[in-house]
Amino acid sequence: MSDFSYKFGAVLGTQNDRPYYQATVPMRTLASLLKLDDNHDVNQRSQRIVDTARAKKFAKYLVDNSKNGFFVVPPVVGYIEGDYKFEEVPLDGFGSSGRMVVDLDAKFMLFDGQHRAYGIREAMAMCPELGHQSVSIMFFSGLSLTERQQAFHDINFTQKTPAAALCIAYNDRSEFDKMVNDTFSSSHIRGLVEYEKNTVSGNSDKIYSLKPLKDFCTNFLQSKEVEPTQVKLLNEYVTGLFETINIPAQLITFEAKQVPYERQRGVSVAKAYREDYIVGHAVTIKALAMLGRDVMNSNPTNWKEKIAPLSDLSVFNRSIDDWQGRCVTDREKMMSNQLAVRLTYYKLKQICGLALSPVERQEEHKYFDKDAVVALREVPLN
Numbered sequence: 405m406s407d408f409s410y411k412f413g414a415v416l417g418t419q420n421d422r423p424y425y426q427a428t429v430p431m432r433t434l435a436s437l438l439k440l441d442d443n444h445d446v447n448q449r450s451q452r453i454v455d456t457a458r459a460k461k462f463a464k465y466l467v468d469n470s471k472n473g474f475f476v477v478p479p480v481v482g483y484i485e486g487d488y489k490f491e492e493v494p495l496d497g498f499g500s501s502g503r504m505v506v507d508l509d510a511k512f513m514l515f516d517g518q519h520r521a522y523g524i525r526e527a528m529a530m531c532p533e534l535g536h537q538s539v540s541i542m543f544f545s546g547l548s549l550t551e552r553q554q555a556f557h558d559i560n561f562t563q564k565t566p567a568a569a570l571c572i573a574y575n576d577r578s579e580f581d582k583m584v585n586d587t588f589s590s591s592h593i594r595g596l597v598e599y600e601k602n603t604v605s606g607n608s609d610k611i612y613s614l615k616p617l618k619d620f621c622t623n624f625l626q627s628k629e630v631e632p633t634q635v636k637l638l639n640e641y642v643t644g645l646f647e648t649i650n651i652p653a654q655l656i657t658f659e660a661k662q663v664p665y666e667r668q669r670g671v672s673v674a675k676a677y678r679e680d681y682i683v684g685h686a687v688t689i690k691a692l693a694m695l696g697r698d699v700m701n702s703n704p705t706n707w708k709e710k711i712a713p714l715s716d717l718s719v720f721n722r723s724i725d726d727w728q729g730r731c732v733t734d735r736e737k738m739m740s741n742q743l744a745v746r747l748t749y750y751k752l753k754q755i756c757g758l759a760l761s762p763v764e765r766q767e768e769h770k771y772f773d774k775d776a777v778v779a780l781r782e783v784p785l786n
Contacts, residue, residue, distance in 0.1 A: 686740055
């Protein structure tokens, strides 16, 4: 050990019968300790090359939220290379607490949290007072390159990214996400919303995931800006739409009509409903949002009367011709691409007695007017 060193409190632990150390240090100390594992040969390093845009995004997160007094920095994990020693300082009989004495020439290199660490450096350049904030570090010593690479794999490729629906539900920093959550948590279908998965499938008793309901809001507002007047219209439409398409009541009626075989095989009412009616799918909810924007603009005083035909559940029957080639394939599988949304929207407009615009009529004819289809086929390709 040289005469110059870092000293900080640490806890000694054991994993796989080898020691590791856990410490909490000021961000400025972490920034000084770290060396990037950025060898250009991928086989000679245990980390990915730093994506500076991603790191700067994290730096912005720190700086922006330091003003509000709340941010979270998960622990970073790596290894130490160089001279150090752990000086045990027993505390009330616990022998694993003490302090680390790390030579200034030692290197601390990460295999998890590299972008967070780089972002911390960037954040302190913009906001030096962040330097006294703390971050947790976990580090090993004596790891071979192969072991470090394996650790990177194990940490990064055994995790499951949380569903977008759950992130929407929990994201209080986004005004738009909060608005989406508030809109449907107080709606007629609040008990039928799936908050933890991006799709509703299997025997779930839910009808819509929160993810397509966010798309519903975006389609209606044509923006991700939260403008109070427009949000008020959105909430009016959501209330009116789901009073018209009364899904909770439809499920009760549908359950009474379910054949005994369906009940005996344990199929939930919601699943059977989704299997039989397109209204239980993301493509239709997105199309209904487009319909809402249109009908409220063209019929501001009597738009509820215009959507009244949608109260008849039979119009959404998956097996009728209206939906074939729009959002249902010839094998009665649902489609969900943007074209399917638009074609479904055109049919919903027709059901509600609304005229298609010239552009909409042209696309409608392209796919559903036989004469137009023949004419298109006869046009020579350039």
